[in-house]
Amino acid sequence: MADQLHPVVSVRLFGTRKCFGPGVAELLRRVDERHSLRAAAQSMEMAYSKAWTITKNAEAELGFKLLASSAGGKNGGGAALTDDARRLLDAYGAYCAELRDYAERRFDEAFAFCAEARETQA
Amino acid sequence: MADQLHPVVSVRLFGTRKCFGPGVAELLRRVDERHSLRAAAQSMEMAYSKAWTITKNAEAELGFKLLASSAGGKNGGGAALTDDARRLLDAYGAYCAELRDYAERRFDEAFAFCAEARETQA
Numbered sequence: 001m002a003d004q005l006h007p008v009v010s011v012r013l014f015g016t017r018k019c020f021g022p023g024v025a026e027l028l029r030r031v032d033e034r035h036s037l038r039a040a041a042q043s044m045e046m047a048y049s050k051a052w053t054i055t056k057n058a059e060a061e062l063g064f065k066l067l068a069s070s071a072g073g074k075n076g077g078g079a080a081l082t083d084d085a086r087r088l089l090d091a092y093g094a095y096c097a098e099l100r101d102y103a104e105r106r107f108d109e110a111f112a113f114c115a116e117a118r119e120t121q122a
Numbered sequence: 123m124a125d126q127l128h129p130v131v132s133v134r135l136f137g138t139r140k141c142f143g144p145g146v147a148e149l150l151r152r153v154d155e156r157h158s159l160r161a162a163a164q165s166m167e168m169a170y171s172k173a174w175t176i177t178k179n180a181e182a183e184l185g186f187k188l189l190a191s192s193a194g195g196k197n198g199g200g201a202a203l204t205d206d207a208r209r210l211l212d213a214y215g216a217y218c219a220e221l222r223d224y225a226e227r228r229f230d231e232a233f234a235f236c237a238e239a240r241e242t243q244a
Binding site for chain 1: 127128130132133136137141184185186187206209213224225228229233235236240242243244
């Protein structure tokens with residue numbers, strides 16, 4: 001209950017518009033596992049067209065490619081993360097972890113009055 | 123474009139489940155202006171039943187009341203924020219501002235490679 005009150009922080013990156021957040025990050029991780037944007041999208045119950053659009057939008061806003069597609073091969077080609085996409089995922093993960101850590105450290109002091117309010121109203 | 127890349131941080135509070143975030147905060151601010159939960163909900167195009175539910179859920183998780191209703195008066199009664207609701211709004215606002223400030227300060231270093239990635243791929 002209230003004693004377990006805790007913050008959940010989410011971070012999105014914007015350029016001229018939203019371009020990166022938990023959804024795109026998860027999509028890229030799944031592309032990395034499945035070597036296919038279509039399979040990654042499917043596994044998240046996301047339409048392929050949406051997966052394609054948010055990836056292209058992210059690339060346009062960030063200014064670098066996230067996916068490299070390979071033609072041919074035994075599965076008829078597929079998608080792989082660029083090195084820059086890996087660096088972005090790492091940077092985003094570390095940045096989110098750092099913010100969450102800071103949020104946890106500052107939480108008790110910022111919301112200390114809540115325990116008092118509970119007791120007063122109880 | 124990419125040079126304006128910046129973080130947008132959102133903070134939600136969870137007890138046993140989600141109980142407070144930007145939506146409830148905005149709803150409370152509007153109750154304070156309009157002295158009515160119904161009018162506040164309407165102004166956000168939120169169903170009154172949803173406004174009532176999220177307020178009651180927040181109160182249950184936080185362990186203190188957010189709204190006090192007054193009967194009678196020229197407008198047939200209405201809703202007002204409790205002092206604890208005001209303290210919560212203030213604390214939440216300050217906490218979000220502090221996290222955003224921290225996120226801004228840490229951003230350039232965390233995502234410095236993005237500029238390099240753009241130049242390399244250009």
